Amino acid sequence: MKRFLAALVMLAAGSAAWAETAAPEVTTMETAEFLVSDAEDPPADSALWQPIALPDNWHLSRPGFEGQVWYRLRFDVPQVFIDAKRGHALYSPRNAFMHVRFFLNGNPLAFGRVYGDPLLTETQRPFLLTVPSLMLRAGENHLYIRMSGHAEERHGLSRVSIGLGYLVRRLYYQPRYDYQVTSIAMFGAALLCAGVLALSVWWGRRSDPVLLWFAIVALAWSGAAYLFLWPPDLQQDSVRQLLYFVMEHGYVTPLLVLCLRIGGARAPRLEALLWLAFTLCCAAATLAGVELYSRLLDVAAVMYLFLAATALAWLIHITSKEGQRNSLFLGLALATLIAFSGYDGARWIGYTDFDNLLLTPFAMPFLILALSDTVVLRHLSVVRALARANAELERDVAEKMREVEWTYSQMQTALREQAVLRERQRIMTDMHDGLGSGLIGLLSLVRSRGADLAQVERRLDDLLTDLRAIVDSFQPMEGDLGVVLGNVRYRMSGAIERSGVNLAWLVEQLPPIEYLTPDMVLSIQRIVLEALANALRHAAASNITVSAKYIAERGAIRITIADDGVGFAPERAERGHGLRNMRGRATKIGIPIEIDSSPGGGTRVTLELGVGKDVSPGERAGLAS
Amino acid sequence: MSIEATLAKQLSVAIVEDDDDTRAWIAASVSANSELRLAAQYASGGAALAGMAKVVPEVLLVDLGLPDMSGLEVIRFVAANYPDCDVLVFSTFGDEEHVLPAIEAGARGFLLKGALTRDITHDIQALSHGGSPLSPVIARQVLKRLRPEPPPLIGEGADTGKGPLTPREVEILRMIARGFSYTETAGLLGISAQTVHTHLKRIYRKLAVHSKTEAVFEADQRRLI
Numbered sequence: 001m002k003r004f005l006a007a008l009v010m011l012a013a014g015s016a017a018w019a020e021t022a023a024p025e026v027t028t029m030e031t032a033e034f035l036v037s038d039a040e041d042p043p044a045d046s047a048l049w050q051p052i053a054l055p056d057n058w059h060l061s062r063p064g065f066e067g068q069v070w071y072r073l074r075f076d077v078p079q080v081f082i083d084a085k086r087g088h089a090l091y092s093p094r095n096a097f098m099h100v101r102f103f104l105n106g107n108p109l110a111f112g113r114v115y116g117d118p119l120l121t122e123t124q125r126p127f128l129l130t131v132p133s134l135m136l137r138a139g140e141n142h143l144y145i146r147m148s149g150h151a152e153e154r155h156g157l158s159r160v161s162i163g164l165g166y167l168v169r170r171l172y173y174q175p176r177y178d179y180q181v182t183s184i185a186m187f188g189a190a191l192l193c194a195g196v197l198a199l200s201v202w203w204g205r206r207s208d209p210v211l212l213w214f215a216i217v218a219l220a221w222s223g224a225a226y227l228f229l230w231p232p233d234l235q236q237d238s239v240r241q242l243l244y245f246v247m248e249h250g251y252v253t254p255l256l257v258l259c260l261r262i263g264g265a266r267a268p269r270l271e272a273l274l275w276l277a278f279t280l281c282c283a284a285a286t287l288a289g290v291e292l293y294s295r296l297l298d299v300a301a302v303m304y305l306f307l308a309a310t311a312l313a314w315l316i317h318i319t320s321k322e323g324q325r326n327s328l329f330l331g332l333a334l335a336t337l338i339a340f341s342g343y344d345g346a347r348w349i350g351y352t353d354f355d356n357l358l359l360t361p362f363a364m365p366f367l368i369l370a371l372s373d374t375v376v377l378r379h380l381s382v383v384r385a386l387a388r389a390n391a392e393l394e395r396d397v398a399e400k401m402r403e404v405e406w407t408y409s410q411m412q413t414a415l416r417e418q419a420v421l422r423e424r425q426r427i428m429t430d431m432h433d434g435l436g437s438g439l440i441g442l443l444s445l446v447r448s449r450g451a452d453l454a455q456v457e458r459r460l461d462d463l464l465t466d467l468r469a470i471v472d473s474f475q476p477m478e479g480d481l482g483v484v485l486g487n488v489r490y491r492m493s494g495a496i497e498r499s500g501v502n503l504a505w506l507v508e509q510l511p512p513i514e515y516l517t518p519d520m521v522l523s524i525q526r527i528v529l530e531a532l533a534n535a536l537r538h539a540a541a542s543n544i545t546v547s548a549k550y551i552a553e554r555g556a557i558r559i560t561i562a563d564d565g566v567g568f569a570p571e572r573a574e575r576g577h578g579l580r581n582m583r584g585r586a587t588k589i590g591i592p593i594e595i596d597s598s599p600g601g602g603t604r605v606t607l608e609l610g611v612g613k614d615v616s617p618g619e620r621a622g623l624a625s
Numbered sequence: 626m627s628i629e630a631t632l633a634k635q636l637s638v639a640i641v642e643d644d645d646d647t648r649a650w651i652a653a654s655v656s657a658n659s660e661l662r663l664a665a666q667y668a669s670g671g672a673a674l675a676g677m678a679k680v681v682p683e684v685l686l687v688d689l690g691l692p693d694m695s696g697l698e699v700i701r702f703v704a705a706n707y708p709d710c711d712v713l714v715f716s717t718f719g720d721e722e723h724v725l726p727a728i729e730a731g732a733r734g735f736l737l738k739g740a741l742t743r744d745i746t747h748d749i750q751a752l753s754h755g756g757s758p759l760s761p762v763i764a765r766q767v768l769k770r771l772r773p774e775p776p777p778l779i780g781e782g783a784d785t786g787k788g789p790l791t792p793r794e795v796e797i798l799r800m801i802a803r804g805f806s807y808t809e810t811a812g813l814l815g816i817s818a819q820t821v822h823t824h825l826k827r828i829y830r831k832l833a834v835h836s837k838t839e840a841v842f843e844a845d846q847r848r849l850i
Contacts, residue, residue, distance in 0.1 A: 461739075464739050467718075468718055468719075471718040471720055472718075472720075472762070474720075475720055475721055475762045476721060476762070476765070476766065476769075477762070477765070478765065480765065480802070482761075482802060482803035482804065483762060483765045483802050483803070483804075485803070486761030486801070486802060486803050486804025486805075487760065487761050487762055487804070488804075489761075489804040490760045490761055490804065493806075505805055505806075505809060507803045507804055507805075508803075509799065509803070
């Protein structure tokens with residue numbers, strides 16, 4: 001695709017130069033006479049007209065000249081055309097002047113501009129002027145051209161062609177326009193699209209600066225193309241000079257940076273130097289007079305071409321290591337750029353025909369295509385590398401996750417084992433302290449032969465009750481304190497019945513408690529048992545009330561064991577074994593306990609348990625206050 | 626049987642217990658009670674089943690830890706073949722692990738080993754009156770077995786009626802689970818003690834049926850799967 005495009009461009013350049021020597025009904029004037037004069041009307045024939053060949057490049061023919069020149073051209077029109085009243089047209093390949101006015105046989109030709117109007121700016125565009133047949137006469141016609149300009153700006157008169165309007169238009173004007181204007185406009189549009197596309201891709205991720213610089217180069221050149229084709233009207237020399245300088249050479253510095261980036265080289269000092277040079281040149285372009293500006297352009301053109309060539313050569317060297325295709329294209333593009341620029345440079349200097357097409361604009365698209373190939377490949381490789389890195393990272397993360405999960409499950413198992421061990425420990429301790437010592441004590445009693453069977457029976461019964469209590473604590477209560485309390489009553493029902501005491505059972509439906517472990521159940525049951533036992537044995541009460549209710553404002557369940565017995569003095573509370581045990585058990589499981597009693601006033605034991613998922617023992621202790 | 630008729634006649638009781646001392650003591654307790662009559666005593670499951678063919682007592686006390694077979698099998702056999710005989714299971718601790726399977730096998734209640742004589746005879750008589758002794762823990766577990774959803778947390782919320790238990794039965798079980806006696810339960814619910822006992826009998830039957838149904842269902846599932 002790219003090769004085809006290059007061939008097409010070369011062909012276009014060649015044929016443009018060739019096209020203008022075609023049709024015979026069109027006369028192309030290659031000689032003229034000139035006269036340096038500031039006259040407003042065509043000078044008389046008697047004036048000192050000097051012959052000159054066209055195209056007349058003032059830079060070559062009168063270097064340093066600034067002013068007005070009159071030209072006189074002669075051409076023949078056959079009678080046939082006059083009779084047929086065919087419209088004619090005047091054509092010139094380039095508008096190389098500041099001001100111009102045409103006179104045909106002494107009469108001014110209508111022209112959209114008045115002499116002295118703001119400057120023409122479409123220097124590179126072909127020029128076409130309609131000539132009505134009435135103004136022509138059979139035989140020799142004289143064409144006078146009044147022109148002013150600057151030799152340094154390469155003003156001058158191109159070859160002028162005159163002939164039948166439609167032919168001039170079709171064979172001369174249109175092709176030239178297509179090559180010089182339309183094609184460059186198309187390239188400019190394409191580069192604009194490429195630049196915008198690259199910019200938007202870069203904008204999305206901002207990961208690859210190469211895309212950004214490629215976008216800048218494409219957009220800079222696209223802007224230059226449009227400035228080239230439709231330069232704005234500018235009166236001020238300085239602004240115009242600056243604009244043209246930027247237009248012609250502005251894309252080079254970004255191009256250099258792009259090459260560096262693609263090649264992966266980091267040369268911040270070099271880049272800074274290049275930007276500095278560009279800025280200085282811009283300043284010089286703004287401030288310089290016309291002559292100096294022209295010199296500056298010459299120098300800049302050579303310098304920048306040299307820099308561009310060097311950068312591209314270096315890039316080709318870098319990419320040639322990676323693969324053939326890339327470097328081949330880049331090499332071709334670079335060669336094209338150098339050839340076209342050289343050709344245009346030669347024309348500028350004056351070595352080639354003044355009227356030839358400007359070729360450099362055709363080299364740029366080719367170069368951008370070659371670069372885009374590299375850029376896309378590089379971008380792809382960056383993306384792939386990122387994807388690989390991502391995949392690797394994901395694998396690493398997955399592995400780490402597995403490790404963490406394994407460690408976690410190990411930890412969980414360890415925690416569970418620990419919990420089981422603790423429970424086992426607790427049971428062992430319980431049995432050791434409770435049953436163990438109880439049985440040993442009983443054995444000692446029996447061995448001493450001093451006990452009666454009733455005593456032994458009582459002790460054994462107590463031990464069995466204790467064992468039952470331990471087994472009970474492992475029964476599934478499902479967090480229901482009601483069952484815990486009910487179970488205590490169930491165990492003590494015989495004793496309660498035999499004592500003849502009235503038991504008022506006021507246990508309500510209670511919300512479940514999440515933290516009701518067997519340890520807690522056992523402790524609560526023992527506390528309640530102790531309280532009931534005290535009421536039965538020591539208090540000589542006639543009524544016992546056991547109540548349990550949920551208090552919503554406190555978010556807790558309150559258990560109360562109250563009796564109407566003899567009560568005891570508060571000082572005794574600290575010294576009594578049973579009471580100390582109760583308090584100790586309550587503290588151990590972190591439950592607040594209150595024991596109120598007064599002599600003759602009965603006894604009241606209150607427990608409070610918070611209902612809530614995250615209530616720790618410490619917090620539970622605080623709930624009572 | 627009406628209460629008067631029961632009181633007029635002695636309740637026949639048979640014992641299946643392999644430990645000689647325990648068996649002797651229970652036999653003595655039964656004999657000591659004028660309202661009870663010791664019909665037979667067996668030291669093994671096989672002997673008991675053979676003996677049942679000749680003598681069918683009104684109450685059968687079965688120990689779970691028998692030498693030749695599991696007490697549960699005895700219970701199941703008797704419940705299936707001698708519906709007029711009420712089975713009570715002996716339990717050391719009355720813990721849910723042993724009692725519930727026994728009830729599901731068809732037992733009508735349990736006796737605590739090591740309980741005092743009066744309690745044993747009292748419990749046997751209670752059984753004959755139609756009530757079976759239930760501990761709060763057992764009641765809670767029965768509730769759990771027969772009710773798939775958890776009960777409402779606070780207050781006597783309305784029961785949706787799902788599952789095999791009626792709302793009344795759920796109420797009764799909940800109150801027993803909280804430690805209320807049968808009489809207190811009857812009083813608080815505004816029904817007679819007899820009604821409570823009747824409900825409990827039904828609950829026991831449902832538990833046995835439920836466990837059978839569950840077993841069949843599970844077997845079905847296994848076959849299907």
